[in-house]
Amino acid sequence: MGKLCVFLLVLLFYTIVNAGSGSHSLWAFVTYISGETPFPEFTVVLMLDDIQVGYFDSNIKHYIHKGYNASEETVVEETYQAAYIFGAMSLSLKERSSELKRFNSTEGIHVQQRLAGCEMSDNGEPALIVSRDIFNGIYADLTIYYNMTHYSYNSGNLLSPWSEVHQTYVKGLYRTIYLTICMETLKMYLEKEKTFIMRKVRPRVRLIQKAMSGGVQQMSCLAFGFYPRHINLTLLRDGQPIAEQELTGGQLLPNGDGTYQLRKTLEVSTEELRETHNYTCTASHLSLDNKLEVSWVPESGADRVYLSILPAALVMVSIIITICISICLRRRNEAGSLTLSQLSNTDDAQVAEQISLSSHSET
Ligand SMILES: *[C@@H]1O[C@H](CO)[C@@H](O)[C@H](O)[C@H]1NC(C)=O
Ligand SMILES: *[C@@H]1O[C@H](CO)[C@@H](O)[C@H](O)[C@H]1NC(C)=O
Ligand SMILES: *[C@@H]1O[C@H](CO)[C@@H](O)[C@H](O)[C@H]1NC(C)=O
Ligand SMILES: *[C@@H]1O[C@H](CO)[C@@H](O)[C@H](O)[C@H]1NC(C)=O
Numbered sequence: 031m032g033k034l035c036v037f038l039l040v041l042l043f044y045t046i047v048n049a050g051s052g053s054h055s056l057w058a059f060v061t062y063i064s065g066e067t068p069f070p071e072f073t074v075v076l077m078l079d080d081i082q083v084g085y086f087d088s089n090i091k092h093y094i095h096k097g098y099n100a101s102e103e104t105v106v107e108e109t110y111q112a113a114y115i116f117g118a119m120s121l122s123l124k125e126r127s128s129e130l131k132r133f134n135s136t137e138g139i140h141v142q143q144r145l146a147g148c149e150m151s152d153n154g155e156p157a158l159i160v161s162r163d164i165f166n167g168i169y170a171d172l173t174i175y176y177n178m179t180h181y182s183y184n185s186g187n188l189l190s191p192w193s194e195v196h197q198t199y200v201k202g203l204y205r206t207i208y209l210t211i212c213m214e215t216l217k218m219y220l221e222k223e224k225t226f227i228m229r230k231v232r233p234r235v236r237l238i239q240k241a242m243s244g245g246v247q248q249m250s251c252l253a254f255g256f257y258p259r260h261i262n263l264t265l266l267r268d269g270q271p272i273a274e275q276e277l278t279g280g281q282l283l284p285n286g287d288g289t290y291q292l293r294k295t296l297e298v299s300t301e302e303l304r305e306t307h308n309y310t311c312t313a314s315h316l317s318l319d320n321k322l323e324v325s326w327v328p329e330s331g332a333d334r335v336y337l338s339i340l341p342a343a344l345v346m347v348s349i350i351i352t353i354c355i356s357i358c359l360r361r362r363n364e365a366g367s368l369t370l371s372q373l374s375n376t377d378d379a380q381v382a383e384q385i386s387l388s389s390h391s392e393t
Contacts, residue, residue: 052152
């Protein structure tokens with residue numbers, strides 16, 4: 031069962047990570063178990079993006095709404111439709127199960143898993159519908175895929191392919207009926223859960239520097255506490271993006287509170303440290319009008335981290351202010367009233383202001 035859980039998690043993350051930033055998806059994670067186990071024979075977990083919105087199993091025999099805005103009163107029609115669809119799915123899996131037992135004649139526990147669902151693109155149009163089966167956690171089985179331009183059917187290696195007639199029938203079912211039902215359900219849940227699904231939580235970005243053995247420095251760029259899950263996190267060396275191959279990490283991780291975190295790490299060798307490059311971590315996210323930036327300039331001998339979290343527009347504004355101030359100062363200087371040290375003091379004040387502004391924007 032451990033393997034199966036890992037597989038399910040991988041599938042879940044595969045589907046979650048691959049959807050575009052404005053798109054939404056509805057996936058049913060279906061498990062059919064034959065043999066003696068303490069689990070129900072048939073289980074469905076329904077996910078809207080990354081939250082669970084429904085549950086069905088063969089013991090309770092009715093559909094349960096979950097999620098943050100699941101109302102107490104049950105919507106009879108929806109519940110009836112879900113119970114009907116999952117009931118039909120359970121029957122088809124039961125049939126496949128008895129056929130698959132011929133493939134693996136040993137008695138005992140056999141598990142079929144099905145990932146079935148649809149995705150909606152940024153503009154609200156249907157993007158794809160997929161159904162993918164796995165047998166005993168390792169054997170890829172039946173796959174049906176339709177992305178509005180391209181339809182594919184793969185019978186897998188375990189059972190003999192369907193007849194032409196049956197294939198045509200199933201193709202029609204997916205392209206019209208299943209796609210419509212799935213999209214309608216997706217939109218219904220999106221409306222219901224919009225306060226959660228459509229919320230925007232700004233990421234916080236940190237550069238964390240750690241000394242490793244042999245003088246190597248490990249530099250991690252961490253973005254955390256953001257929602258939705260789509261984020262672009264880029265590490266730059268002297269303003270140039272660092273190739274992903276040089277970086278480790280990069281897996282999106284859920285936090286307990288429904289937000290996400292992402293970390294990317296770069297190892298900086300002693301030679302590279304001597305070259306005194308500057309490093310920047312930038313994050314762009316739906317919740318931000320401008321990129322968040324954190325910079326690090328290694329100083330030889332001292333481990334000093336220079337933090338500045340400045341949206342690009344703020345940088346522009348402060349550059350303009352600085353130019354204005356120096357023009358003003360130059361005018362006054364011409365009048366012979368200001369020294370150079372006073373000028374640099376003004377610049378220091380500017381930096382302090384940027385930093386306090388940035389820590390404000392960061393929280
Ligand atoms: C057949 O089923 C048994 C019991 O579940 C399992 O241990 C074995 O790996 C399966 N073999 C194949 C080829 O699926
Ligand atoms: C659909 O899938 C096919 C084959 O994978 C691909 O060539 C095509 O670009 C896809 N269409 C869309 C709209 O994604
Ligand atoms: C960082 O590198 C960029 C590109 O080389 C350069 O323009 C910038 O002045 C550097 N910043 C610092 C603080 O060294
Ligand atoms: C991330 O970058 C890609 C490609 O440049 C872009 O299409 C996408 O909108 C960006 N996502 C965010 C959240 O900024």
